[in-house]
Amino acid sequence: MSLMDLLSMAPWVVGGGLALGAGGILASVHNTRLKIKHGYPLEGMWGQSLKPGIGSEGVERIKLLSQENAALRAELGSLKDRLGNVERIVTDGGYRLTSQIEALRESGRESGREPKRDKQEELQ
Numbered sequence: 001m002s003l004m005d006l007l008s009m010a011p012w013v014v015g016g017g018l019a020l021g022a023g024g025i026l027a028s029v030h031n032t033r034l035k036i037k038h039g040y041p042l043e044g045m046w047g048q049s050l051k052p053g054i055g056s057e058g059v060e061r062i063k064l065l066s067q068e069n070a071a072l073r074a075e076l077g078s079l080k081d082r083l084g085n086v087e088r089i090v091t092d093g094g095y096r097l098t099s100q101i102e103a104l105r106e107s108g109r110e111s112g113r114e115p116k117r118d119k120q121e122e123l124q
Contacts, residue, residue: 035042039058042050089095 032042034040039061044050
């Protein structure tokens, strides 16, 4: 490559560098805008906080979110207990035995035979 070939590419190299720089600046501005919009703390170049104080609105918001979090955790605990009970019932041997008996009764009805009834069932 000669010097003239390199000089003919110089505008493209400079233009590409400027485009990358502008893209980086716009990305940084957009990132900061999203942080402000969603209430995230802003930081300086060295990680120091630019907005150290939390206003009364922020404190109230944190309090409401904490209360909602506690309520949701309590509900989740309740659902875990209920799920544990359902799992215990389903994995219980008596439940399986009952399911097998009902399946045999259904297969007997489908084949046209009526299942034998216990004396206790006849009394009811």
